[in-house]
Amino acid sequence: MRYRISWIVCLILICSMALGQELPVKRTQKNPITGRVTVASTGEPVVGANVLILGTMLGAATDAEGKFIIPHITPNTYTVMVSAIGYKKEEKTVRVIPGEEINLRFSLQETVLLGDGIVVTASRYQQSINDIPVSLNLVPSQDLSERNITSVDQALRYVPGVNTLDGGQITIRGSSGFNWGVGSRVLVLLNGNPFMAGDLRNVNWYTIPTSKIKQIEVMKGSGSALYGSSAMGGVVNIITEEPEEGSHIHVSTFTGFYNRPTHSEWQWTDKRHHFEGTAVDLSTHIGSVSTLLSSNYQTTTGYRENDDHEIFNFMATLGYNYSPVIRFDLVAGYGRNKGGFFIYWKDLSHPYNNGSDPFGFRTRSTLKNTFVFPSVNYVINDRLYLSLKGRFNKATNDDRLQNKSEGNAEQQDTFRSSHVTTQGGELQVNYQINHQGIVVAGCDLQGDFVESIQFGHRHTSQSAYYVQYDQRIWGLLKTSIGARYDWEKAQGIGSTGELSRKFGLNLSLGAGTHLRLSLGEGFRVPAVGERFISTFTAGIRLYPNLALRPERSKSVEFGFRQTILRSMNLDVAVFYNEYKDLIEPQLDNDPDVAGVVVRFKNVIQARIQGFDISHRTDWWSQLVSTRIGYSYIDSKDLSPGDEYGSPLKYRSKHTLYVSNDLRLPSLSFGIDFRYLSKIQRVDEYHKVFIKDIDARVPTYVVAFRFGIIREHFSLRLLVENVFQYNYLISPANLAPPRTATLQLDVNY
Amino acid sequence: MIKTSVIGLVLSSILLAACNKGLTPPDIQSTRIEFPILPEGGNPVGFWLPDTTRPVDVTLLDEFPVDSIVFQSKLEGVFSLEVTGICSVNATIAFRPLIYNLGQVLELDIAITDTLLGMGPYEIIEDNALYLPVESNVLDFDTLGFTSQMNSLDLITLPAVFTFENTISLRFYSVIHLIRQDRNVARPANFLFTLRKKEGAY
Numbered sequence: 044m045r046y047r048i049s050w051i052v053c054l055i056l057i058c059s060m061a062l063g064q065e066l067p068v069k070r071t072q073k074n075p076i077t078g079r080v081t082v083a084s085t086g087e088p089v090v091g092a093n094v095l096i097l098g099t100m101l102g103a104a105t106d107a108e109g110k111f112i113i114p115h116i117t118p119n120t121y122t123v124m125v126s127a128i129g130y131k132k133e134e135k136t137v138r139v140i141p142g143e144e145i146n147l148r149f150s151l152q153e154t155v156l157l158g159d160g161i162v163v164t165a166s167r168y169q170q171s172i173n174d175i176p177v178s179l180n181l182v183p184s185q186d187l188s189e190r191n192i193t194s195v196d197q198a199l200r201y202v203p204g205v206n207t208l209d210g211g212q213i214t215i216r217g218s219s220g221f222n223w224g225v226g227s228r229v230l231v232l233l234n235g236n237p238f239m240a241g242d243l244r245n246v247n248w249y250t251i252p253t254s255k256i257k258q259i260e261v262m263k264g265s266g267s268a269l270y271g272s273s274a275m276g277g278v279v280n281i282i283t284e285e286p287e288e289g290s291h292i293h294v295s296t297f298t299g300f301y302n303r304p305t306h307s308e309w310q311w312t313d314k315r316h317h318f319e320g321t322a323v324d325l326s327t328h329i330g331s332v333s334t335l336l337s338s339n340y341q342t343t344t345g346y347r348e349n350d351d352h353e354i355f356n357f358m359a360t361l362g363y364n365y366s367p368v369i370r371f372d373l374v375a376g377y378g379r380n381k382g383g384f385f386i387y388w389k390d391l392s393h394p395y396n397n398g399s400d401p402f403g404f405r406t407r408s409t410l411k412n413t414f415v416f417p418s419v420n421y422v423i424n425d426r427l428y429l430s431l432k433g434r435f436n437k438a439t440n441d442d443r444l445q446n447k448s449e450g451n452a453e454q455q456d457t458f459r460s461s462h463v464t465t466q467g468g469e470l471q472v473n474y475q476i477n478h479q480g481i482v483v484a485g486c487d488l489q490g491d492f493v494e495s496i497q498f499g500h501r502h503t504s505q506s507a508y509y510v511q512y513d514q515r516i517w518g519l520l521k522t523s524i525g526a527r528y529d530w531e532k533a534q535g536i537g538s539t540g541e542l543s544r545k546f547g548l549n550l551s552l553g554a555g556t557h558l559r560l561s562l563g564e565g566f567r568v569p570a571v572g573e574r575f576i577s578t579f580t581a582g583i584r585l586y587p588n589l590a591l592r593p594e595r596s597k598s599v600e601f602g603f604r605q606t607i608l609r610s611m612n613l614d615v616a617v618f619y620n621e622y623k624d625l626i627e628p629q630l631d632n633d634p635d636v637a638g639v640v641v642r643f644k645n646v647i648q649a650r651i652q653g654f655d656i657s658h659r660t661d662w663w664s665q666l667v668s669t670r671i672g673y674s675y676i677d678s679k680d681l682s683p684g685d686e687y688g689s690p691l692k693y694r695s696k697h698t699l700y701v702s703n704d705l706r707l708p709s710l711s712f713g714i715d716f717r718y719l720s721k722i723q724r725v726d727e728y729h730k731v732f733i734k735d736i737d738a739r740v741p742t743y744v745v746a747f748r749f750g751i752i753r754e755h756f757s758l759r760l761l762v763e764n765v766f767q768y769n770y771l772i773s774p775a776n777l778a779p780p781r782t783a784t785l786q787l788d789v790n791y
Numbered sequence: 792m793i794k795t796s797v798i799g800l801v802l803s804s805i806l807l808a809a810c811n812k813g814l815t816p817p818d819i820q821s822t823r824i825e826f827p828i829l830p831e832g833g834n835p836v837g838f839w840l841p842d843t844t845r846p847v848d849v850t851l852l853d854e855f856p857v858d859s860i861v862f863q864s865k866l867e868g869v870f871s872l873e874v875t876g877i878c879s880v881n882a883t884i885a886f887r888p889l890i891y892n893l894g895q896v897l898e899l900d901i902a903i904t905d906t907l908l909g910m911g912p913y914e915i916i917e918d919n920a921l922y923l924p925v926e927s928n929v930l931d932f933d934t935l936g937f938t939s940q941m942n943s944l945d946l947i948t949l950p951a952v953f954t955f956e957n958t959i960s961l962r963f964y965s966v967i968h969l970i971r972q973d974r975n976v977a978r979p980a981n982f983l984f985t986l987r988k989k990e991g992a993y
Contacts, residue, residue: 308816390914391817398912401875583877731911732877740814769813777814 074139075114078147080105080125089151090287092127093161095169097134098478100428102169107288114367116145117425125149126161132171163235164260164280166513166523167269167483168428168473176523176547176561177266178602178616180205180657182259184284189704189713189748191297191761191786193320193341194248195259195281200717201700202261203672204655209773210386211248215263216618217651217676218276218596220693220726221774223386226570226626226643228594230266230274233281234374236416237270240438241463241491242498244273244570247438249354250378250412252337254295254322257284263655264618265565265598268545271487271507271529275565275596275622283360283374286326286333292791293324299784301346304395305767311348311395318343318782320354331364345383346779348397349405352382368422373415380410384442387775390734394777398734404444412438426475434489436465459578461495467505479515483525484508493571497578497585501571502534511545523547523561531568536589541566555606565596573626573643583732586631588642595623611660622649630728641728648681649691665706672700678723690723693774695742706752711759713748725774733775742770744778759786824920826947827852827964830936832919839870839944839969841882849886852950852962857892860961870944870969872913879910880925880932888953888961903953905929921946935967942971 076096080089088109095102096113098121103111118139126132130151137145160183165175172179180202192198196207204216212224219228224245231238231246240247259281266274301316320341327334338357345351358376365371384406386399400406418432442459467489474482486508493501511525525545532538547561569591576585602616625647631640655674662668676698678691690696697720704713719742729736745766750759761784772778827850841847849862868882887902909925916922925932936947946967953961 305813306816391814394814394816398876401873404874579873579875734912735817738814740812743813769815771814 074116074118074141074144075112076116076121076123076137076139076145076147077112078110078123078145078149080109080111080127080149080151082130083150083152089127089130089149091285092125092130092149092151093169095124095126095161096425097122097124099425099475100422100473101425104285112367115425123147125151126171127151160258162260163282164232164262164278166511167235167471167485168481173551173555173557173604173606174521174549176521176549176559177563178204178263178559178600178614178618178655180261180263182261184256184258187253187256188295188788189711189750189759190715190746191759191784192253193339195251195253195256196246196248198253198259199261199279201670201672201702201715203657203700204263204674204676204698205261206695206698206719209776211246212773213246213279214694215261215277216620216653216655216674217678217691217694218620218622220627220691222628223773226567226573227273228276228567229279230270230272230277231279231281232270233414234283234372234416235280236374236432236434237273237467237489238281238414238436239273240412241436241465241503242438242461242493242495242570243572244567247378247380247410247412249380249410250356250376250414251281252322252324252339252356252358252376254293254339255284255324255326255335255337255358257282263616264561264600265543265563265596265620266545267529267541267543267565268525268527268563269509269511271509271527271543272505272531272541272566272568272593275567275594283358284326284335285362286328286335286360288328290327290329291325293326293788294321295786295788296321297784297786299761299782301779302767302781302783304780305769308392309395311393314344316344316346318784333360333362335360345385347385347388347395347777349383349400350385350397352380354378354380370420372418372420375415376413378410378412380408382408384408385776387733387736388777391738398775401444403447405447407443407445409441410439412436428473430471430473431468432471433468434465436463438463438465457496459497461493461498461572463495464492466490466492476514479518481513482510483513484510491571498571498575499577501575503531503571505529505531505568519551521549521551523549529566529568533571533574536574539568539593541568541593541595555612557604559600559602559604561598561600561602563598565598567594567626569593569626569643576643584640585628586640586642588644591626591643592624592645594625594645597621610662612658614657615654616656617654619652620650622647622651625649627726628728630731646682647691649678650681651676651678651691651694653677665704668702668704668706670700670702672698674698692724692726693722694724695719695722704748709752711748711750711752713750715744715746715748717744718742722774729774736775738771738775740770742778743768744770755790757786757788759788760784761786824916824934824936824949826920826936827950828936828947828966830919830945830947831938833937833939833944835872835915835921835937835939835944836874837872837944837971838973839872840972841866841868842943842968842970845968847884847886847968848966849963850965852964855961857890859891861889861891862963863887863889864965866967868907870946876912876914877910878913878923880907880923882907884930884967886953886965903929905932907932909933944969944971 080092092105094111101113103113105111116139118141120138122134122136124134133149161169162172163169165177165179182198187198196211199205199207206214210224213229215229225243227245262278266278270278298319322339324337336359340355342353356378361373363371385397388394389396389398415435421429440461441457443457469487471485488506490504507529509527513523515521527543529541543564545563550558574591575587577587578585598620600618604614606612624645626643627646628641629644631642653676657672660669678694680686680689680691699718701716721739721741725736744764747762747765763782767781770778846866847864865885870880872878883906885904890897905927907925907927911924914922921935921937923933930951938945948965950962950964
């Protein structure tokens with residue numbers, strides 16, 4: 044019933060906006076705007092450049108010859124903006140007169156900053172990163188290919204204020220401590236579609252091939268007013284590439300090995316540990332149809348006991364421009380991750396030995412994930428844009444015990460499993476009120492169906508309605524105000540509703556200077572796993588807690604962004620976040636049960652404040668690039684009790700990332716450095732079952748890259764953890780020793 | 792240029808010095824443990840309760856000029872060692888020596904009562920010894936030898952010293968006898984007593 048009402052509301056919304064738009068518009072002759080975009084220095088076409096008519100919903104991308112066409116333009120005066128990664132943005136003002144075709148020529152200059160581009164995550168429509176009211180970092184595709192990034196979470200390590208832990212858990216500005224990825228406080232999107240597993244609200248990173256990602260947008264701060272649950276700490280949006288004109292093939296293969304441990308006492312096997320993988324991408328873009336098939340296979344022996352993995356993933360994207368104003372898209376994929384299950388070490392004397400496996404056994408795990416995201420985008424007229432998205436995601440997880448001395452995992456019974464199906468959809472309408480104002484509104488429906496040994500048979504349904512209004516005042520000040528109402532019903536629990544609001548300002552002071560201010564609210568509905576879990580894992584009995592409430596957050600941020608000489612930018616943000624009812628696993632005294640009993644509970648009230656600074660320079664057409672990111676986090680636990688005022692658990696106070704690249708015509712050198720200060724506190728309950736969890740050190744990691752680049756191939760040598768520094772990637776989890784990787788890329 | 796080079800050199804030196812550290816293994820201590828009697832090992836995993844017929848044997852390690860010394864002892868509680876490597880222990884143990892000499896029984900007012908409480912990962916060393924995360928007030932119960940059969944588990948303590956009136960010290964060890972139980976069986980509440988003579992005392 045609730046679904047029906049939601050759909051009816053959506054339809055009314057669309058119809059009223061469409062009708063409201065049509066009434067005042069006169070029927071006049073409409074003309075196209077055509078043009079060509081070339082590189083200023085060489086005159087070669089810029090393929091895939093983004094062409095937007097500011098103040099409207101209209102736009103296009105350039106083809107293989109750099110040409111574009113935007114049909115059906117109502118006579119008026121417009122500003123046309125062209126942007127492309129690696130080039131300086133350019134704008135032209137044109138007056139469209141009835142019966143007259145406009146033909147524009149853009150000559151883009153190179154050397155624009157790599158991280159300075161067009162983003163979509165901040166407001167659900169395309170805009171310059173300089174115009175948004177929140178902190179947002181871009182990870183360009185180049186960062187992934189140069190570092191042989193095989194899992195998207197690895198790419199986020201170099202984003203200021205972001206930290207990734209073993210198991211794929213992301214934390215932005217200290218929003219999360221350490222919970223093995225369960226109940227992520229960062230929402231992850233794939234092309235704007237939520238990509239979270241319905242049972243644990245974690246991310247199956249292994250499903251997404253990394254070789255054809257256009258960019259990753261990392262929005263910081265509470266974003267629930269646009270994106271709903273989980274967007275408490277921020278939003279990560281992974282955007283795949285649009286295939287270039289023609290047919291192309293890309294093959295990437297790599298092989299590498301792990302060094303032996305630094306200390307001979309830690310040597311746990313005589314075997315050599317290695318990893319290898321191959322990715323193949325086929326893309327075609329002919330006429331109005333574009334397809335991309337991307338597959339990836341990789342194996343690793345792991346460097347720890349029972350840490351081997353075999354990963355396969357496949358993703359297909361299909362784009363079809365049915366007409367100049369209607370486009371169909373389909374993104375579908377499948378991923379499988381088979382292997383061991385290493386959660387924490389045995390102890391500091393045996394850090395590579397598995398401490399989380401049962402006595403005499405090893406846990407073998409198989410994870411599978413299938414997803415399908417169809418969508419249709421319809422530019423109804425130059426003011427009204429409609430996007431309808433569907434989503435289907437099925438994730439399965441089966442864990443079996445294998446006797447260490449004998450037997451085969453396949454012959455053992457599954458002792459832990461979860462099968463989750465997520466179905467849903469979203470309708471979004473963007474309405475351009477005038478040249479300076481835009482309204483974004485929509486609704487989102489989703490149902491999660493969980494069948495699990497440890498969670499039981501559960502069903503949750505969610506619906507949400509959001510609206511946002513952005514208005515530019517005097518051409519300099521951009522305001523943004525929005526709200527979203529989320530409703531959730533969980534089987535056996537009842538329903539809850541959450542209202543999240545946001546407000547933002549962006550002031551352009553000229554000369555590349557932008558000030559911004561944002562206030563946002565966030566919340567996270569407890570995951571099915573947190574509410575209903577009933578299992579015995581890693582030595583602890585996890586029991587359900589049906590009384591869990593949603594977590595909530597409020598964030599305030601003031602930011603400053605300065606671009607200097609088009610080759611350098613500096614971004615500084617000061618933030619203040621409050622968290623309420625954070626859910627953490629807690630020891631529970633149960634007199635009837637022998638052993639360690641843990642329940643998820645709403646226990647933490649917290650405040651996190653700090654600042655982050657990011658600086659980037661790209662000199663001489665990116666011949667020399669430098670990036671520096673520093674983040675300071677001051678966290679306080681404000682929960683009543685003995686721990687009042689102490690720092691939050693598993694947070695580093697200081698993080699520093701430095702990256703330098705020298706890119707000659709046929710050679711490239713790069714060096715990365717990461718520093719994270721020692722985490723200030725660990726969870727007392729972890730001490731009950733994890734030995735030496737209090738062993739902590741700061742993180743200092745240096746990585747080195749060397750590449751030979753040719754037109755159709757590149758060969759790279761990458762050395763990670765050059766100094767073989769022994770640090771932790773998560774509590775009681777030693778990072779890999781030095782690794783060396785040889786990577787070959789071939790493009791045709 | 793020189794300034795930049797010097798700064799770069801200093802920063803590189805700091806970086807190299809910092810990167811050269813990191814986690815190191817703890818000092819390795821000898822894991823060879825000498826028990827008064829040889830534990831035979833086995834599989835200690837299970838849910839264990841005191842053997843009601845003979846919960847604890849206490850054995851003296853020294854000769855004394857008396858006819859015999861026996862110990863009253865009692866034990867109640869549970870010992871749970873999970874297959875996952877986690878254990879929980881919640882038990883109380885008490886000893887009181889009775890000295891028999893020249894037909895007289897000397898009952899000492901001093902007794903040892905200890906609480907064994909702990910929960911966390913246990914470790915099996917050299918197949919016949921256990922490290923348990925157990926806290927106790929008087930005696931050490933964190934390192935125990937064990938002999939396990941199908942339905943019984945004997946825990947052997949390391950030698951301990953029992954001193955009374957600051958004059959006499961008794962060196963002894965004890966063997967805790969446990970039997971396997973289903974988890975659902977109610978825990979016995981009665982105190983149990985056993986008397987054990989030092990072998991060869993008569």
